[in-house]
Amino acid sequence: MASMLSRLSMSVRPCVSVCRWVHTKEKGKPLMLNPRTNKGMAFTLKERQILGIHGLLPPKIETQDTQAMRFQKNLKKMSDPLQKYIYLMGIQERNERLFYRVLMEDIEALMPIVYTPTVGLKYREKYCTFNDDIQGTASVALAGLLSAQRVVGKSITEHKVLFLGAGEAALGIANLIVMAMMESGMSQAEARKKIWMFDKYGLLVKGRAYETDSNQEGFVHPDPGDVKSFLDAVNVIKPTAIIGVSGAGRLFTHDVIRAMGSLNEHPIIFALSNPTAKAECTAEDAYSLTQGRCLFASGSPFAPVSLEDGRILTPGQGNNAYIFPGVALAVILSGVRHISDTVFLEAAKTLADQLTDEELSQGRLYPPLSNIREVSLQMAIKVRLCVF
Numbered sequence: 001m002a003s004m005l006s007r008l009s010m011s012v013r014p015c016v017s018v019c020r021w022v023h024t025k026e027k028g029k030p031l032m033l034n035p036r037t038n039k040g041m042a043f044t045l046k047e048r049q050i051l052g053i054h055g056l057l058p059p060k061i062e063t064q065d066t067q068a069m070r071f072q073k074n075l076k077k078m079s080d081p082l083q084k085y086i087y088l089m090g091i092q093e094r095n096e097r098l099f100y101r102v103l104m105e106d107i108e109a110l111m112p113i114v115y116t117p118t119v120g121l122k123y124r125e126k127y128c129t130f131n132d133d134i135q136g137t138a139s140v141a142l143a144g145l146l147s148a149q150r151v152v153g154k155s156i157t158e159h160k161v162l163f164l165g166a167g168e169a170a171l172g173i174a175n176l177i178v179m180a181m182m183e184s185g186m187s188q189a190e191a192r193k194k195i196w197m198f199d200k201y202g203l204l205v206k207g208r209a210y211e212t213d214s215n216q217e218g219f220v221h222p223d224p225g226d227v228k229s230f231l232d233a234v235n236v237i238k239p240t241a242i243i244g245v246s247g248a249g250r251l252f253t254h255d256v257i258r259a260m261g262s263l264n265e266h267p268i269i270f271a272l273s274n275p276t277a278k279a280e281c282t283a284e285d286a287y288s289l290t291q292g293r294c295l296f297a298s299g300s301p302f303a304p305v306s307l308e309d310g311r312i313l314t315p316g317q318g319n320n321a322y323i324f325p326g327v328a329l330a331v332i333l334s335g336v337r338h339i340s341d342t343v344f345l346e347a348a349k350t351l352a353d354q355l356t357d358e359e360l361s362q363g364r365l366y367p368p369l370s371n372i373r374e375v376s377l378q379m380a381i382k383v384r385l386c387v388f
Contacts, residue, residue, distance in 0.1 A: 028052040035096045042067060042098075068101050075102075075110075081214070082122050084113045112168075112213055128331060130339045134172035136320035136327075137272070139344040139351070140366075141173045141243060141297075142180055144270060144318055146352035147365040148295040152266045154240070157186045159194060159268075162239035164230055164280060165246035166197040166204055169272075171215055173243060179345050192218050198233050200248075234259045241268035244280030248273070252281035254289055261290035272299040272318055283315035287363075297365050305363075313363030322366060323347050326379025334384045346386040350379045 031051055032038050041062040048054040071091060078084045088110065092099040103110050130136075149156060161177060163170040174195045181191035196203065197219050201210040205223040212220055227233050234242065234256055242260060244252055252271060260267035267290055271280035276298075283302035286294050292307045297316040304314045327347055331339060354367045354375045367375055 029056065032056060035092065035094055035099075038095050039064070039097065040067060040095050064098060064101060067095075067098055068105065071098070071102050072106065079214075081113055084110075088114055109211070109213075112215075126338065128336065128338055130327070130343075131172075132320050132324050134168050135176075135341065135344050136323045137169055137245075137318070138172035138176040139323045139327075139348045140318045140320055141270060141272065142176045142345070142348035143322070143351035144295075144297045144316060144365040145177065145241065145268065146180070146348060147316075147355050147360065148241075148266070148268050150357075150360060151295060152240070152264075152268070155184060157181050157184050157191075157194075159240045160237065161195050161241045161243060162233060162237055163195070163197045164242065164244040164251055165248075165273075166199040166212075166216055166219075167245065168215075169245040170197055170243070171219075173245070174219060176341065176344060176348065179341060180348070183345070193221065195219050196221065196233070196237050196239070198230055199246075203227050203233055231256050231259060234263070238263050240264055241270065243270040243272060245272050246280065247278050248280075249278055250281055252286075254285065257281060257286055257289040257294075261293060265293060267294045269294050270297045270318065272297070274299040276300040276302070283313075286315075287313055295365060296363070315363065316365030317369070318366065319369065321369070321372060322351050322375060323379075325372070326350070326376040327383060329376060329380035330383035330387065333380065334387050336387045343383055343387060346383050347379050350382040351375065354378060 026034060026037060028051070032053055041057060041060060042064050043051070043053065043057065044061060045054075048057065071087075075084055075087060078087065088099065088102070091102065103114065145156065145159065145161075156177070159177075161174070163174065174197070177195065178188060178191040181194065182188055197216070198204070202208065203224070204212055204216055204220045206220055207223065224236050227236055230251060231253065239260075240263075242252065242256070252269065257267075257269065260269060269281065269286045269290075271282075271286070273279050279298055279300055279302075283296055283298060284305050286296040287305045287307060292309070292311055292313060296313075297318045299318055301317050302315040304312050306312050323344070327339070327343060330343070351366065354371070355364065356367075359367060
């Protein structure tokens with residue numbers, strides 16, 4: 001009787017504590033197959049006995065610290081981002097707590113692996129797909145630069161571009177600019193020398209204390225000197241264009257904008273971070289601090305700006321909506337198997353060509369959004385011809 005009561009009391013117990021934060025009704029193999037409750041070899045002997053998993057695990061007991069250390073050592077042996085991604089996803093599918101522990105301990109190195117389109121890059125040649133956030137943004141940014149050429153009077157190969165931000169958006173734009181320069185006769189190595197990047201640790205230069213990932217390596221240059229701030233970078237590198245994709249707010253300070261105005265007759269200032277509150281500067285600051293000489297584009301809409309001389313300038317909005325409808329229509333009509341970066345280079349050139357001289361004189365770098373259907377149609381025609 002006592003034995004029966006003992007078994008009854010065990011069976012009606014509502015849940016079992018697996019760790020300080022998790023309670024579960026599961027036991028045995030189902031518990032181990034659930035990534036939210038599984039701790040692998042970190043289950044203590046008492047937990048193994050209570051949960052009915054004693055004998056289902058190796059006899060050795062490890063702390064989560066030991067597990068995390070082992071996984072981190074294994075990750076450091078891998079050089080291929082896709083291999084790292086598969087390994088990390090394997091941890092997540094088995095042991096969520098350990099996955100987030102490993103991720104948080106080295107988030108700067110691992111976030112690009114789990115956040116960026118690692119798998120998409122692997123299979124982009126096999127499936128008809130594109131990444132609008134990266135490729136669409138790159139195309140619309142390049143279109144803005146190509147439009148600005150008509151005012152500046154310089155070829156794309158004569159520009160020097162400094163990015164604020166060195167993530168996937170910056171790299172996507174930079175790589176497409178390099179493609180445009182190469183199409184104009186410049187080598188890839190020479191084109192990359194025209195592109196500089198500044199992240200929260202400073203310029204991407206050789207020998208800096210903070211590591212760069214493999215995608216950034218092409219834009220890592222010899223150290224140009226003492227650069228401690230973005231303003232220093234502007235004064236040392238002397239760019240013709242600055243492009244903000246940092247999402248960190250008003251980092252194109254008044255001093256930065258004035259410096260660009262003193263270095264260039266028509267400075268190119270693209271504050272592409274969204275939303276408006278995260279833009280690197282406002283249209284009003286960009287125009288007023290350069291006496292209306294700058295060529296400005298933003299990721300979010302800004303109202304037209306009235307200058308002291310009576311001119312009214314309309315900021316260009318680098319909206320991906322200029323790109324993806326035309327590209328998608330061209331892909332559907334042509335039946336291409338995969339979408340190369342050449343498509344987005346052609347889309348950028350077509351978008352820039354749709355801007356009239358009158359619109360350019362108003363400060364616009366893109367056609368009005370009200371014309372987007374005609375723009376998309378012309379883009380689809382040009383892109384379709386390009387892919388055949």
